Amino acid sequence: MEGIYFDNNATTRVDPAVVEAMLPYFTEQFGNPSSMHSFGNKVGLAIKKARMQVQELLGAEHDSEIIFTSCGTESDSTALLSALKAQPERKEIITTTVEHPAILTLCAYLEKEGYKVHYLKVDGKGRLDLDEYKKLLSEQTAVVSVMWANNETGTFFPVVEMAELANAAGAMFHTDAVQAVGKVPLNLKDTKIDMLSVSGHKLHAPKGIGVLYLKRGTRFRPLLRGGHQERGRRAGTENTTSIVGLGKAAEMALEAMTFENTEVARLRDKLEAAILAKVPRSFVTGNPDNRLPNTSNIAFEFIEGEAILLLLNKFGIAASSGSACTSGSLEPSHVMRAMGIPYTAAHGTVRFSLSRYSTEAEVDRVIAVVPEIIAQLRKLSPYWEGDGPAAEPEKAFAPTYA
């Protein structure tokens, strides 16, 4: 059986047309774009084309605002570290409690280095309080880093508006748009966003290629110094094949933008509505009214996510979960905790993330399988009795901490 892949926020399949565009750059077009001879020249032109394709997807004003990096994480690190280096007099960062570890782990490290990091809280639907944000902005703020869309729930943040506010306070604004790029129309030239991170493997390009958008005029200090690649802003011989692949993927994402926001969204909505209707004690996390078109994050109360994933996997269905066990940590997803989702539900969250390759038949199959799996696991749960949760579940089962 061909598997059903509903984990596109983790990574996506490389589109066959992208692979095809890349192949010549492994073989005959192997030259170094920096070389003077014709082996390098063609490759240099291919990179130039890819840069323009990405520029177009992002709605950037200049192609020189596109810096190719090795991944989304590198773009995030480069952005924050550059902002701190370029403005040594400013010692504070504002971010959110629900960022990806690419930002949060870095911020925890920067705190140890003496920087002050403010973490904006979210409400039960994963929304920020802009008043809290406005109060925190000051002359001390070096950079604000707020993701465009949350990877677990898909919830959007008002980054365009927040960038205006940061700009007015003289602070730089960075957004981790790894989940948004390719799914949301962007027009960066009309925003005050200074820096934005992209990761190729979330939009059907290969893994290990990323972009840092850097608005012209934004003060910058490179992470990697060396050769003159990327105008000296990111040294190291270019990953030519992946850059070409990302360019092609960007072009295709732009073409599919309407489809993503209509057809993919329709399939997602169908999946979500049917599961909620069939499975008691389940609910959507995040803000269903303002989120990525492909993402649905559903909490199944009183059971644990890794167990759900293992059973789904048995049916050939791939999804992901915010449970502690799936990450080998001691706490469930920080995003669920930040939204105040109780532990008995946070561990049972499952994220379904579709793509433009998802089909109606796949959605129907998942709808058919999920209720059974949930019922099967609930039979094992000490919180569950027969067809419903035990009366006062938290009292019926109150284990000793061990």
Place this chain on the structure above:
Amino acid sequence: MWDYSDKVKEHFFQPRNAGVLADANGVGDVGSISCGDALRLMLKVEPDTDIILDAHFQTFGCGSAIASSSALTEMIKGKTLDEALKVSNQDIADYLDGLPPEKMHCSVMGREALQAAVANYRGEVWSDDHEEGALICKCFAIDAVLIEDTIRANELCSVEDVTNYTKAGGGCSSCHEGIEEILAKVMAERGESFKPGTPAKEEAKPVGMTNLQRIRKIEAVLEMVRPQLKRDGGDIELVDVDGKTIYVNMTGACAGCQMEALTLQGIQQKLMEELKEFIKIVPTKAGALSRATCHP
């Protein structure tokens, strides 16, 4: 995805003894909802003989938590309470052909549920003394709480000390940053500051043993295990000794296979007992001792 053994998968997909045991006379509820693993163990004990006639479980938890619960109930049925209490965490893990290091706490939970259920049957109150911290060293499944307590109790001041006392950090060494952080924190409590490069507290090599004696001892241990290996069509030879690392060459039937890792672990344990120091055994050919699981 976790690297679960077939046995773990089997017990997860077809759990034995799942669900409520109506006439249970000993019940233990343990676990932590914040960690996402909790278990209710129900025992039916024959009062005259203390024999466990039946055991059931209900588990809120991941695949290995469910599998460990299922395994535990199978292991203790038919045993007397005292026999059952001898079942260790390692026994549960072994019954399942091993658990990934991140999941060892699932077997701990099974054992504690058993203690709690027995206490409940006997009308005693069970209190647990187990505290779990974030996993620091994946090679040896050592968590932050154990490292912290050990540093405090023994006034340790170097990563090497921590390795000598807990094993943590003695494998791939990727956890050294984490260990240094804990050292810095605990040392600050006692008014010291952590300095990288501080020599280990104790010379790990027992005094009085020369290098030559040490190598002879190592060879003697390897000689002891060779007959067993040869019977299985394999062999082992000593290649080099570099401080605490002992390089060996595995040949024959099981070089590079899963068995090799198990065998090497056993030999490493024997060597540590004989040499009375922490050592690491490294195969020089294909196959590695620790198959760290990798997950995105």
